[in-house]
Amino acid sequence: MPAHPTDPHSGASSWLQSRWARALPRDELQAVAGDVWERSFPAGATVATKGQAADHWMGVLEGMVKVDTNRADGRSTTFIGVSSGGWLGEGAVLKGERRPYDVVALQDSRIAFLPRASFLWLYEHSLAFNHFLITQLNARLAQFIVSVERSRIHTTAEQIAFGLASLLDPVLNPEAGCRVRISHEELGKLCGVSRQVAAKGLHTLAQQGLIRLEYGVIEVRDSTALRSAAGLAG
């Protein structure tokens, strides 16, 4: 089968390949299948704005987004990055609250949207969906706990390793490859350090052979060693 002309990669991932969708029984999947829609965003575009009603649960089919908040002085703090295969925004959808943070595309990205009503239907009716949700929330909670623990004591290289490892988390970002397309500056924001400090940590990790640096790309060569460098269990 020839690939679609606008899509250079033959394996354009659909939301149907998402972990939660594959876990659903056929009838439950059919109940919401027609409700999902997709939209593409160029790098830098805002996917969801802080303060908006949270009417959708969002999935990253291609590309990467960050969840952050802009302060009055114009600077921003990044909380998490979500890459291919990851889903986000369930917190506000569940609680029926407004979006607490901005969601911004870091690369050209294709995002899937599941309407809140469909999300809540799955929440009420699907055991498999609830298992997925618990697993996802548990993984994210673990990430934040380790993040708080590590942010004080550890070296910058370890902080960077942690930030990188979180982008590759197999539960939260299942389809992320080993080539991470992110600038030193954005990775620094994700880790709460300056661009210079992020670059220094990256070079340390590169010297240790855990990663290889290219222009705009960080290639992870040994993800197991990277995770242990970040203080995460195997």
Add this chain to the structure above:
DNA sequence: TCATTAAATTGTT
């Protein structure tokens, strides 16, 4: 296809 230009990213002070 190749040269030019702009934009993004990285390096240096």
Add this chain to the structure above:
DNA sequence: AACAATTTAATGA
């Protein structure tokens, strides 16, 4: 933080 150097992407002959 500001500036310089480098790489990539886009444009047009």
